[in-house]
Structures are given as C-alpha cells and as structure tokens.
Amino acid sequence: MNTSHLATPLAWLNGSDAPEKPSLDIGFMALTDCASVVVAATQGFAQQFGLTLNLKRQNSWAGLRDKLVSGELDAAHCLYGLVYAVHLGIGGVPASSMAVLMGLNQNGQAINLSPALQRKGVTSPEALARQAHQHGARMTFAQTFPTGTHAMWLYYWLASQGIHPLHDVDSVVVPPAQMLAHLEAGRIDGFCVGEPWSADAVARGQGFTLATSQSIWPDHPEKVLGCARAFVEQYPNSARALIKAILAASRFIEQSAENRRSTAQLLSGSAFLDTPLSSIEPRLLGDYQDGLGNRWQDPHGLRVFDQGRANLPYLSDGMWFMTQFRRWGLLRDDPDYLGVARDVQQLALYREAASAVAVPCPELPMRSSLLIDGTRWDGSDPHGYARSFHLHALDEAPRARVGQ
Structure with a gap:
C-alpha cells in the first residue's frame, strides 16, 4: 500500500508531537464499519505516525465499554450512544468522563x-x-x-x-x-x-x-473513535496521531471501488469479521x-470518509443521542445538551489532526438534517x-x- 501521500507530522507548541504512548490497545467489534480502524492498524498508516495499534476484538458492547472505562483499552470503535451513556452515568455504571475523538462512519x-x-x-x-x-x-x-x-x-x-x-x-x-x-x-x-x-x-x-x-x-452519525477522557489528557499526542492514522486510512478506503473491495477482503478474515466476502462487499459498495x-444502488451507503464529512465530531450529532435518551426515558431530566457535547466531542484535537493530514474540516460544529418523520434536527433547540x-x-x- 502506498502511503507516500501522507503529510509529515507537524511540530506542536510543546516541542514535539511524538506519541507519548506509541503502542495502543484498540477495541473493535466484528462489524463492517470497523474498516478504517483495521486498515489503519494493518496497512502501515499507524506506523506512519509513530504508532502501533494492537487490535482487540470484543464479543459485546458491554464488555467493550467496561474495558474502555477501566483503561484496559486505550480507545475503541464504539457506538455513539455508548460513549454518551457512560459519560452521563446511564445503564447502571457510574458516570465516567468520556471523549469522542472522531466519527468513524455514517449510514450502513x-x-x-x-x-x-x-x-x-x-x-x-x-x-x-x-x-x-x-x-x-x-x-x-x-x-x-x-x-x-x-x-x-x-x-x-x-x-x-x-x-x-x-x-x-x-x-x-x-x-x-x-x-x-x-x-x-x-x-x-x-x-x-x-x-x-x-x-x-x-x-x-x-x-x-x-x-x-x-x-x-x-448520512446519520454511527460509530465513533471513543476513549476515556483521561486518555486524551494523559496522551494528547498519541490521541492526535491516532486520529491522523485513521483519517488517512479512511481516505484510502474511499479513494476507489478497488480499495473498498480490498478492504472487504481484509475484513472477511478470521481475525476480523470471519464472514464470507459475499456478505460484506456488496453493501460496502452500496449494492443492496x-x-x-428488490435491488438498488444506495446513494447513502456506508461512508467512512466523504471528504472528512463522516469524521468531524459534530456537536449536534452528540446532542441528538441525548435528545433520544430523554425521549425514551433513559434520562429522567434534560442534560446541558450543548455543554455535555462540548465536553465529549474533541473538536479542537480533531481539527489539528485533520489539518495535519490535509483533510477538509467543515467550519460549523452543527449540521442540519431531515429525518424520516419529517422533523428537522439542527441542534438549535434540543429541549424542545x-x-x-x-x-x-x-x-x-x-x-x-x-x-x-
């Protein structure tokens, strides 16, 4: 795999951006949308930024959650709502400060x-x-x-x-x-x-x-790169390098249909999804x-990059999940929707990493979307x-x- 297009790491204000912790344990579940994490770890992208990613397949989201909170995993391919539930103390576990480093995909x-x-x-x-x-x-x-x-x-x-x-x-x-x-x-x-x-x-x-x-x-938000807030605070260079590596891998996957096919082949292996290629490749290509x-080419199939639009940790995306927790009684009271999202979404760190690898960054941290029932979500009035x-x-x- 040719990684010569990757940008040279920048020097940061603290004198060096070398990862404080160069070997990271990264959790994932056997799902197609772990693609960019697997490609980053196995195809040379992580090494380009001074990292070794040790992939740890998990059997359940609850198990993955517990290992993230305990620090057994440094970061993970993670459900958006799982990160927010842990941060807010929903689901029988004590609240623990969490972070979303980037989005891993939309749709799918x-x-x-x-x-x-x-x-x-x-x-x-x-x-x-x-x-x-x-x-x-x-x-x-x-x-x-x-x-x-x-x-x-x-x-x-x-x-x-x-x-x-x-x-x-x-x-x-x-x-x-x-x-x-x-x-x-x-x-x-x-x-x-x-x-x-x-x-x-x-x-x-x-x-x-x-x-x-x-x-x-x-183009809904889906999986994210999640971690405990303590990881970002203790190892900010490692977190930034991890975002860079996965962004670079995400861009590679969507450079061509052939790259998507080779990614599907990689994912089908026993270490990852352990599933026939024929069950992975078509929908990764948008062929449903x-x-x-009925058969169709889906214009909103799985996206792991979309020129960075699938990766920016929009504040409104995090806020949406909290509105649904409130809607369905998982939250008894309204949280500070915007305040919590600002705590969890690592926008500044993401923007630094994206700039370093020449990935475009939408300027606004909110986006507007029309959902199936005709309601529009833009983050402006989460309580209402x-x-x-x-x-x-x-x-x-x-x-x-x-x-x-």
Missing part, C-alpha cells in the same frame, strides 16, 4: 424481519404496524446495546410508523454476531444491527431487510438486495426537540431486557 445499518413474518406477508411498514397492534401478537425486536445507535434507529423507525417501541413490542439486547442465531431459534422477530449481519441474514435466507438506517436519517426481490414527538416516554422507565 439495517432493520431486518424474520422468515416467519415474511411468510405471513408482513413485508411492509404498514403490515408491521397492523401486526404490532393485533391483540396477542406481541413481537420481540433485538438491538445491540440499550443506549446504542441500533436501539435509537429501531425506536425512531418504529415510532415513525406509529409503533411505540416500549409499549407495542418488546426490546432485547443481543450482540451483533449473535443476531442470526437468535432469529433462527425463533427468539426474536426482527433486529436492528450493523453490517455484515443484516446482509448475511438475507444471504442465508433468514428473512429480509425492511429498512436501512440511512432511510431513517440520510433486500431479500424480497425531545418533546416534539407524538410517541415518547419522557417520564417512563425503559422496558428493554437483556437477551440471553
């Missing part, structure tokens, strides 16, 4: 339904809503972590179809790679998960994709088949936004239970 998750529902003709949002409101026909949906992106996409999408995600259906937590086994065993009726597990279920004849996450929010005979939805649970405890 999906909601699938079971073969049993497909046989019943429940193959549209309208049919699912009718099924959900039938007496005695209670369905169970899986997501990957109670405050994670998949829970939020599932809840948001169900609510947009008139299905209350905490009243009309049951919600359980299942690690990503175990979704298919739970579906096959009949424990769940559907799930929301990251690739390749949605495509893999379709390939194996185990149901179909009803909705993509990008149909809920085009839903299992119902959290209360603006017809379906919500602002004063209720969540009903998610952990899958076995």
Whole structure:
C-alpha cells in the first residue's frame, strides 16, 4: 500500500508531537464499519505516525465499554450512544468522563424481519404496524446495546410508523454476531444491527431487510473513535496521531471501488469479521438486495470518509443521542445538551489532526438534517426537540431486557 501521500507530522507548541504512548490497545467489534480502524492498524498508516495499534476484538458492547472505562483499552470503535451513556452515568455504571475523538462512519445499518413474518406477508411498514397492534401478537425486536445507535434507529423507525417501541413490542439486547442465531431459534422477530449481519441474514435466507438506517436519517452519525477522557489528557499526542492514522486510512478506503473491495477482503478474515466476502462487499459498495426481490444502488451507503464529512465530531450529532435518551426515558431530566457535547466531542484535537493530514474540516460544529418523520434536527433547540414527538416516554422507565 502506498502511503507516500501522507503529510509529515507537524511540530506542536510543546516541542514535539511524538506519541507519548506509541503502542495502543484498540477495541473493535466484528462489524463492517470497523474498516478504517483495521486498515489503519494493518496497512502501515499507524506506523506512519509513530504508532502501533494492537487490535482487540470484543464479543459485546458491554464488555467493550467496561474495558474502555477501566483503561484496559486505550480507545475503541464504539457506538455513539455508548460513549454518551457512560459519560452521563446511564445503564447502571457510574458516570465516567468520556471523549469522542472522531466519527468513524455514517449510514450502513439495517432493520431486518424474520422468515416467519415474511411468510405471513408482513413485508411492509404498514403490515408491521397492523401486526404490532393485533391483540396477542406481541413481537420481540433485538438491538445491540440499550443506549446504542441500533436501539435509537429501531425506536425512531418504529415510532415513525406509529409503533411505540416500549409499549407495542418488546426490546432485547443481543450482540451483533449473535443476531442470526437468535432469529433462527425463533427468539426474536426482527433486529436492528450493523453490517455484515443484516446482509448475511438475507444471504442465508433468514428473512429480509425492511429498512436501512440511512432511510431513517440520510448520512446519520454511527460509530465513533471513543476513549476515556483521561486518555486524551494523559496522551494528547498519541490521541492526535491516532486520529491522523485513521483519517488517512479512511481516505484510502474511499479513494476507489478497488480499495473498498480490498478492504472487504481484509475484513472477511478470521481475525476480523470471519464472514464470507459475499456478505460484506456488496453493501460496502452500496449494492443492496433486500431479500424480497428488490435491488438498488444506495446513494447513502456506508461512508467512512466523504471528504472528512463522516469524521468531524459534530456537536449536534452528540446532542441528538441525548435528545433520544430523554425521549425514551433513559434520562429522567434534560442534560446541558450543548455543554455535555462540548465536553465529549474533541473538536479542537480533531481539527489539528485533520489539518495535519490535509483533510477538509467543515467550519460549523452543527449540521442540519431531515429525518424520516419529517422533523428537522439542527441542534438549535434540543429541549424542545425531545418533546416534539407524538410517541415518547419522557417520564417512563425503559422496558428493554437483556437477551440471553
């Protein structure tokens, strides 16, 4: 791999930008959107900035969270909402100061339904809503972590179809790679998960994709490079070098379709996703088949770079997840939405790293987006936004239970 295009590291005000800690333990889950982390670690990008990245595959988001908080992992491929939940003390763990170093991707998750529902003709949002409101026909949906992106996409999408995600259906937590086994065993009726597990279920004849996450929010935030705030404070040069390396890898992946294909091949290996290439490559290229005979090229497929737009840690992105925690009763009171986001999102550090590797940086830390239900999110009124939805649970405890 040719890395000659990378910028020479800059000298910083403290005299040197050499990483204080050159060998880092980086957690990841077996998901296609870990791509830039894997490429940075294995294809020479990290070494260009004086780092060795020791990749540590994790079996569950809860396990990854605990190792981040304890310092066993220096940083990780992480659910956006997981970082904020730990920072705010949601989910039975003490609050611990956390940091988002950069975004790792946008888009590329999906909601699938079971073969049993497909046989019943429940193959549209309208049919699912009718099924959900039938007496005695209670369905169970899986997501990957109670405050994670998949829970939020599932809840948001169900609510947009008139299905209350905490009243009309049951919600359980299942690690990503175990979704298919739970579906096959009949424990769940559907799930929301990251690739390749949605495509893999379709390939194996185990149901179909009803909705993509990008149909809920085009170019939505997804995984981030997360760490404990203590890591940034103790090793700022290492954190900056890590951002540079992953930005450079992200840019490489999207330079050509061939680079995406070689990345899919790398990810299919037993050390990473351990999944057939045929379940990874198409959707990484935006080529979708839903299992119902429909095929399309998705204009908002998985993006790991998009000229840096997928990587800037927008304040409004972090704030959105907090509005949904409030909407669904995960937060009893409104946080200082903007203040918390400013604490967590490491915008200044990101901008320094992006400048060093010549990655464009959007000037504004907020962005405006139109979601599937016609609501617009721009970060200007998070308190009002959290209360603006017809379906919500602002004063209720969540009903998610952990899958076995």
